[in-house]
Amino acid sequence: MGDFFTGSGNKISARDFVELYRTCRLINSRVSQKNYNNLQRERYYILNLLPVYAVYSLVSYPVIVEKVDIGGQDNMPDFRISDCKSDYILEATMGTTEEYITKSVKLSRQGKTYKNYKVWTENGKARVELYEEAGSGFRMGFEQDKAFAIIVSERIINKTKSLPSYKIPKDSKKELLVYYNFPGGINVDYAENWLFEELKKKEYYQIEPKFDKVHIQKDLFVLYDIFGENRELTKYKLYEYLHYLSIENPAVFEGLPNNTDN
Numbered sequence: 001m002g003d004f005f006t007g008s009g010n011k012i013s014a015r016d017f018v019e020l021y022r023t024c025r026l027i028n029s030r031v032s033q034k035n036y037n038n039l040q041r042e043r044y045y046i047l048n049l050l051p052v053y054a055v056y057s058l059v060s061y062p063v064i065v066e067k068v069d070i071g072g073q074d075n076m077p078d079f080r081i082s083d084c085k086s087d088y089i090l091e092a093t094m095g096t097t098e099e100y101i102t103k104s105v106k107l108s109r110q111g112k113t114y115k116n117y118k119v120w121t122e123n124g125k126a127r128v129e130l131y132e133e134a135g136s137g138f139r140m141g142f143e144q145d146k147a148f149a150i151i152v153s154e155r156i157i158n159k160t161k162s163l164p165s166y167k168i169p170k171d172s173k174k175e176l177l178v179y180y181n182f183p184g185g186i187n188v189d190y191a192e193n194w195l196f197e198e199l200k201k202k203e204y205y206q207i208e209p210k211f212d213k214v215h216i217q218k219d220l221f222v223l224y225d226i227f228g229e230n231r232e233l234t235k236y237k238l239y240e241y242l243h244y245l246s247i248e249n250p251a252v253f254e255g256l257p258n259n260t261d262n
Contacts, residue, residue, distance in 0.1 A: 004043060010067040018245075018252050020063065022230060024050055025256045042067075042078050045092045045179045045217060048098045052222055055238045056231075060085040073167045077174070088173035088212070089166075095155045095216075096181040100128045107132070117183040120171050123145045128183055142194075144184035149194035152178055153202060160207050176211040188223065188232060195226075 005012045005027055012027075014020035029047040046065065053059045063083040069076040074167075077089040103250045107114055107130065114130035121127065126147035162173065199205065217222040222233040245252050 002041060004067045010070055013062060013064045014037035015062050018057065018062075019250070020054055020061075021051050021242075022256065024048075039070075040219065041094055041179070042092050044080060045177060046090075049217060049222065050111050052235060052238050055241050056224075056233050058224070058233075059083060066172065075162075075167050077166055077168060086173070088175055089168060090175050090177055090224060091159055091211070092177045092179065093155050093159055093180045094150045094181050097126055097128065097151060100182055103128070103130050112254060114183075119144045119182075119184045121150060124150065126150045126182065130183075142187070142190055145186050145191040146194050146207075147182060147184070147185050148180065148191045149198045151182055152180060152195055152216060153204070154197065157202055157204050157207070160204065160210055161213065163209055174211045175213040175215065178214070178216045180216055184220075192223070192226065192230075195227050 002008050012023050014023055024047040027043070029044040050059065050065065060083040063081070064082045066082075067078070067155055068080050068089065069078050073175055078088040078092045081088055104114065104247045114132060114133055115130045115134040118131075119126070120143045128147075156176065159176055159178075166174075168174070213225045214227055216226060220235045224231045224233050
């Protein structure tokens with residue numbers, strides 16, 4: 001499995017926010033664009049998600065986060081999260097396209113990066129072109145919101161269809177996290193409306209069983225429980241709390257890397 005949680009085996013735990021935050025920051029979760037695997041991506045997702053959950057009181061203490069699927073095991077969920085109020089499995093997946101991964105990795109392996117992009121939808125697919133020069137790409141109407149809907153709906157449906165094969169107790173609480181890794185910002189209201197339309201068109205609502213909750217993670221926010229509470233959790237609230245801690249308890253940050261995220 002490798003050292004999934006560096007130096008901690010396949011589990012991490014915390015007794016309060018400070019311990020959880022420091023634990024997540026001290027583990028190197030950087031993902032190389034040139035050469036990475038699913039385990040590295042999943043570690044990045046969870047270590048960036050937990051502090052956001054914590055600042056919104058979605059984590060109770062003590063909390064234990066276990067990596068369940070450690071590679072080479074069929075039909076196992078990615079994580080189990082247990083605290084004094086809840087115990088659930090969390091399946092994490094990336095929402096993107098092969099086209100985007102292929103083009104971005106190719107640039108990275110050439111020592112280059114894209115400075116602009118064009119996103120559009122074509123025949124029910126999300127398309128992208130990457131440009132090395134600034135100002136080359138452009139946005140067409142709500143194409144980025146539509147691309148979001150197409151990509152995320154496909155991941156939700158695919159993962160939901162695989163749910164019955166998971167080797168977990170039937171009464172387990174099951175949640176899905178889709179990490180959206182595709183260029184462009186979105187208008188959350190429009191993007192969600194198109195997402196729900198895509199799911200309806202693709203007959204998602206007829207599939208059983210379903211995850212108890214579905215979340216979508218992007219760089220600066222999490223759309224939490226999109227079919228239920230549908231709350232937008234932003235990293236700005238986390239940053240505000242960290243600023244408060246830097247004044248009230250600067251020892252929290254001793255020995256941590258300078259960057260805000262891993």
